[in-house]
Amino acid sequence: MTDKNIRFLVVDDFSTMRRIVRNLLKELGFSNVEEAEDGQVALHKLKSTTFDFVVSDWNMPNMTGIELLKAVRADPTLKHLPFLMITAEAKKENIVEAAQAGASGYIVKPFTAATLDEKLGKIFQTLNK
Amino acid sequence: MSDKAINSGDSDELQALFDSIVNANQPDEAPAPAAAAPAPEPVAETPPPSAAPNAAMSMEDPARSMFASIGQLTRKVHDALREMGYDKSLEKAAAAIPDARDRLSYVATLTEQAANRTLNAVDVAQPLQDKIEADSEALASEWDKLYANQLSVEEFKQLAARTREHLKTSAANARATNSQLLEIMMAQDFQDLTGQVIKKIVEMAKEMEGSLFEFLVQFSPAGTGKPLPIGEVDASLENGPVYNADGRTDVVTNQEQVDDLLASLGF
Numbered sequence: 553m554t555d556k557n558i559r560f561l562v563v564d565d566f567s568t569m570r571r572i573v574r575n576l577l578k579e580l581g582f583s584n585v586e587e588a589e590d591g592q593v594a595l596h597k598l599k600s601t602t603f604d605f606v607v608s609d610w611n612m613p614n615m616t617g618i619e620l621l622k623a624v625r626a627d628p629t630l631k632h633l634p635f636l637m638i639t640a641e642a643k644k645e646n647i648v649e650a651a652q653a654g655a656s657g658y659i660v661k662p663f664t665a666a667t668l669d670e671k672l673g674k675i676f677q678t679l680n681k
Numbered sequence: 682m683s684d685k686a687i688n689s690g691d692s693d694e695l696q697a698l699f700d701s702i703v704n705a706n707q708p709d710e711a712p713a714p715a716a717a718a719p720a721p722e723p724v725a726e727t728p729p730p731s732a733a734p735n736a737a738m739s740m741e742d743p744a745r746s747m748f749a750s751i752g753q754l755t756r757k758v759h760d761a762l763r764e765m766g767y768d769k770s771l772e773k774a775a776a777a778i779p780d781a782r783d784r785l786s787y788v789a790t791l792t793e794q795a796a797n798r799t800l801n802a803v804d805v806a807q808p809l810q811d812k813i814e815a816d817s818e819a820l821a822s823e824w825d826k827l828y829a830n831q832l833s834v835e836e837f838k839q840l841a842a843r844t845r846e847h848l849k850t851s852a853a854n855a856r857a858t859n860s861q862l863l864e865i866m867m868a869q870d871f872q873d874l875t876g877q878v879i880k881k882i883v884e885m886a887k888e889m890e891g892s893l894f895e896f897l898v899q900f901s902p903a904g905t906g907k908p909l910p911i912g913e914v915d916a917s918l919e920n921g922p923v924y925n926a927d928g929r930t931d932v933v934t935n936q937e938q939v940d941d942l943l944a945s946l947g948f
Contacts, residue, residue: 566793567793568796571800572796610918618918641919642922642923642933642939644932644933645918646918647939647942647943648942648946649918651946658943659936660933660935660936661922663936667936
């Protein structure tokens with residue numbers, strides 16, 4: 553059983569999308585959620601507080617989601633973090649790039665609550681192996 | 682075409698710009714600042730701020746000559762356009778861009794407001810529904826006990842009183858939820874407003890495309906009479922939503938395709 557208290561960081565430059573993701577996570581029983589408006593803020597938060605899971609958009613100012621992913625994977629204290637991309641970027645190149653950079657999952661917007669649930673479940677399953 | 686009307690434009694400014702570019706392209710004639718790097722230097726040193734009165738001078742040589750070429754091209758195009766009378770229609774098209782930008786930020790604002798309004802309403806209504814659900818379930822299990830003859834007369838009286846109270850609060854909560862649903866419905870009015878604005882932008886883009894296309898056909902380099910391929914120019918990874926996937930093989934259109942692609946790569 554997944555620990556419902558795990559701490560999420562939701563990274564998106566649109567506050568509405570952060571809110572929607574936060575609400576969906578709450579709906580799935582995860583209410584320990586923090587937000588960041590771009591990769592730079594997110595990386596700062598990840599380094600100063602402990603998180604268990606990152607959900608990130610791709611296209612953001614200052615630092616993009618893929619840059620954040622690479623930074624996380626390059627940091628010895630953060631590289632184990634599950635990292636789920638939720639983005640409108642739908643080119644095959646993007647998906648391949650994200651997978652190669654070490655993304656734990658990739659969801660294209662617009663997405664449904666069921667998709668988020670399924671991807672989270674899959675990631676937790678991999679983690680618990 | 683009235684030449685006078687056309688000539689009254691910004692040709693003086695354009696001439697000045699052109700001259701400055703030509704000067705920048707001939708470093709011998711321009712007073713060379715001490716920090717200006719000679720041609721063969723591979724990486725230009727960062728010039729001190731005082732040495733950069735002319736931006737073109739501080740550039741590397743390839744950049745400088747590119748800048749100059751663009752300047753010369755601009756001049757040629759400008760002259761040619763004036764002769765053909767195209768500059769007026771292009772001017773109109775260019776003037777439409779700030780307008781389109783404003784319209785688009787209007788759309789962005791409205792859609793954000795609508796999303797916030799809707800989410801706020803959900804935030805208010807959800808706890809009300811949760812309360813109705815929880816209280817109803819608790820009372821139902823009490824009533825089950827009554828029908829199983831597990832309640833005393835005194836307990837039954839209490840249950841009846843609580844049920845009466847519950848019916849009253851539920852009615853009030855349902856009313857409050859309904860008003861939030863109405864709010865959600867009203868928040869969708871952005872669709873009407875943005876739809877109209879978007880339609881206008883589409884019309885404007887069509888017009889702009891028309892005049893630019895005409896211009897391209899007239900002035901494309903000799904031998905290449907066909908328009909540029911569309912959609913093959915952008916190889917970047919930050920494109921935003923795919924608003925038109927027709928005929929494209931480089932994008933996915935749903936989550937299954939994402940999953941299939943990842944699976945095919947062994948992820």
